[in-house]
Amino acid sequence: MKDHLESSIFGDHDDHADVHDPVAHDEGHLDDHGQEHGAAPTSRREAREAELAAKRSGKRRRGATPEGKGKPPVWRRLLVIALALAIIGGGVVVAYGALRPVVEGFLESNDYPGPGEGEVRVTVEQGAGGSAIARELVDADVIKSTKSFVDAANADSKSAGIQPGVYEMKKQMRATDALAVLVDPKNRIVTRVTIPEGLWASEIYPRLSKASGIPVAQYVEAAKDAKALGLPSSAKGNVEGYLFPASYEFAPDSSAASQLKQMVGESTKRLEALGIAPEQMERVVILASLVEGEANSEADRGKVARVIENRLEADNSIGFDSTVNYIFKKRGVPTQEMLDSDSPYNTRRFKGLPPGPIANPGESAIQAAAAPPAGDWFYFVTVDLCTGETKFAVTGAEHERNVAEFNAWREATGGKC
Known part of the structure; x- marks a missing residue:
C-alpha cells in the first residue's frame, strides 16, 4: 500500500512500475517502523537530485569553500607572485645602473691626491673671486672640483691676497697645493720693468725690449698709432712725455702696443686726477x-x-x-x-x-x-x-x-x- 502511495505522489512511474521492478523489490526493505533503507531512487527527480548532490560534494573535496568562492588556485597565485618579483628585480637592476654614478660620486673624493704632473699656465683675471679662480683651475685640470678649492681658500686667510696674473702650475694637483702657488706673488709669470723719471722714449724702448724680449723696432712702430695708445688729441700723435715712469708688470704674452698703451694710460690718469682737461x-x-x-x-x-x-x-x-x-x-x-x-x-x-x-x-x-x-x-x-x-x-x-x-x-x- 505504501509503495503505491509514494509512486502516486512523485507521479513519475505508472502503477505497474513498482510491481514489475525486481531491483526495487529485492534491494529495498522496511525497518521496524516501516521506513525504507538502502533502496535505489525510484524516480527520475530523485536521480537528478542525487547527481547534483554528488557534483557539489566533489567540488568541496577539491578545496572550494563557500568563503573562497571565486579565489584563483594556489599555482596561479604563485605564478603572479613570481612575475611580480621578476619585474621588481628588473627595476632594481635598472635603478642601480642609473644611480650608480651618483652613489659613486658621493663616495669618491672631490680632490686629486697630487702632487700633479706636467705644466700648464693659468691666468687669474683682475677682480676674479674664489669661485671664478676655481673654475679656471678646473678647466685647466689643475684641480678636480671647484668645491675642493673653495673649501681650501675659505680655510686660508692668505687666499684673499691672490694677485691677478699668469701662474705656471701642474695638472691634477691637490687643491691646497694649488692654492699655495697662487697666494705667493713670486710665482706670477710677468714681465717686470722699472722706468725711471726723465728718460726719453728712445731710452725707454730698449729697457722694455730687454725685459720682454720684444724687438725695439716693434715699440717704435707701435708708438706711431696714437689712437691705439690712447694719446690725448693735444699730443698730436707724439708719445714722448706720456710714457709714465713707474714699475710695471706686463703679462708674458703682452705686445709692444699693449705695454705702451698701459704706460700712456698711467700718464693720462694722473693728469685727469689733477683736473687737467685733454x-x-x-x-x-x-x-x-x-x-x-x-x-x-x-x-x-x-x-x-x-x-x-x-x-x-x-x-x-x-x-x-x-x-x-x-x-x-x-x-x-x-x-x-x-x-x-x-x-x-x-x-x-x-x-x-x-x-x-x-x-x-x-x-x-x-x-x-x-x-x-x-x-x-x-x-x-x-x-x-x-x-x-x-x-x-x-x-x-x-x-x-x-x-x-x-x-x-x-x-x-x-x-x-
Missing part, C-alpha cells in the same frame, strides 16, 4: 718734462716750474740746456755746436715752449707743472753736480754769484764726482 694736457706735460730735465731734487721741482712760468711771462725766453740735449740725445753740458742748433727745440735760440715734451715726467713733476708755487725766482743753477745742490735767484746779480760758486766747484773737481 686740450691742456700737452702744455702741462711739456712744462713737466722741462722740470724733470732741470730739477735735481723733488724739493726743487716746484721752484723750477715757477721759474719757467716767470720767464714765459717776462720775455717768453726759457733758455734751458736740457732742450738742447734732447735734440742730440746727449746728456751733460752742451757744446757750442749743440747750442747753435736751429732745431725748434733749442730754447737757447727760440722763444717760448718747445714744440713737444723733452722727457717723460713723473708724478711729482706733473704736479709741480700743474700748480707751481708762488715765487719771484727767475734764475737757478746747480752749484754741485755731485750732490745736485741747486740755488735759485731773483736778480741777475744774485744769479752771477751762484754761477761763480759753480765754476769754483768745477775747477776744484775737474767737473767730476
Whole structure:
C-alpha cells in the first residue's frame, strides 16, 4: 500500500512500475517502523537530485569553500607572485645602473691626491673671486672640483691676497697645493720693468725690449698709432712725455702696443686726477718734462716750474740746456755746436715752449707743472753736480754769484764726482 502511495505522489512511474521492478523489490526493505533503507531512487527527480548532490560534494573535496568562492588556485597565485618579483628585480637592476654614478660620486673624493704632473699656465683675471679662480683651475685640470678649492681658500686667510696674473702650475694637483702657488706673488709669470723719471722714449724702448724680449723696432712702430695708445688729441700723435715712469708688470704674452698703451694710460690718469682737461694736457706735460730735465731734487721741482712760468711771462725766453740735449740725445753740458742748433727745440735760440715734451715726467713733476708755487725766482743753477745742490735767484746779480760758486766747484773737481 505504501509503495503505491509514494509512486502516486512523485507521479513519475505508472502503477505497474513498482510491481514489475525486481531491483526495487529485492534491494529495498522496511525497518521496524516501516521506513525504507538502502533502496535505489525510484524516480527520475530523485536521480537528478542525487547527481547534483554528488557534483557539489566533489567540488568541496577539491578545496572550494563557500568563503573562497571565486579565489584563483594556489599555482596561479604563485605564478603572479613570481612575475611580480621578476619585474621588481628588473627595476632594481635598472635603478642601480642609473644611480650608480651618483652613489659613486658621493663616495669618491672631490680632490686629486697630487702632487700633479706636467705644466700648464693659468691666468687669474683682475677682480676674479674664489669661485671664478676655481673654475679656471678646473678647466685647466689643475684641480678636480671647484668645491675642493673653495673649501681650501675659505680655510686660508692668505687666499684673499691672490694677485691677478699668469701662474705656471701642474695638472691634477691637490687643491691646497694649488692654492699655495697662487697666494705667493713670486710665482706670477710677468714681465717686470722699472722706468725711471726723465728718460726719453728712445731710452725707454730698449729697457722694455730687454725685459720682454720684444724687438725695439716693434715699440717704435707701435708708438706711431696714437689712437691705439690712447694719446690725448693735444699730443698730436707724439708719445714722448706720456710714457709714465713707474714699475710695471706686463703679462708674458703682452705686445709692444699693449705695454705702451698701459704706460700712456698711467700718464693720462694722473693728469685727469689733477683736473687737467685733454686740450691742456700737452702744455702741462711739456712744462713737466722741462722740470724733470732741470730739477735735481723733488724739493726743487716746484721752484723750477715757477721759474719757467716767470720767464714765459717776462720775455717768453726759457733758455734751458736740457732742450738742447734732447735734440742730440746727449746728456751733460752742451757744446757750442749743440747750442747753435736751429732745431725748434733749442730754447737757447727760440722763444717760448718747445714744440713737444723733452722727457717723460713723473708724478711729482706733473704736479709741480700743474700748480707751481708762488715765487719771484727767475734764475737757478746747480752749484754741485755731485750732490745736485741747486740755488735759485731773483736778480741777475744774485744769479752771477751762484754761477761763480759753480765754476769754483768745477775747477776744484775737474767737473767730476
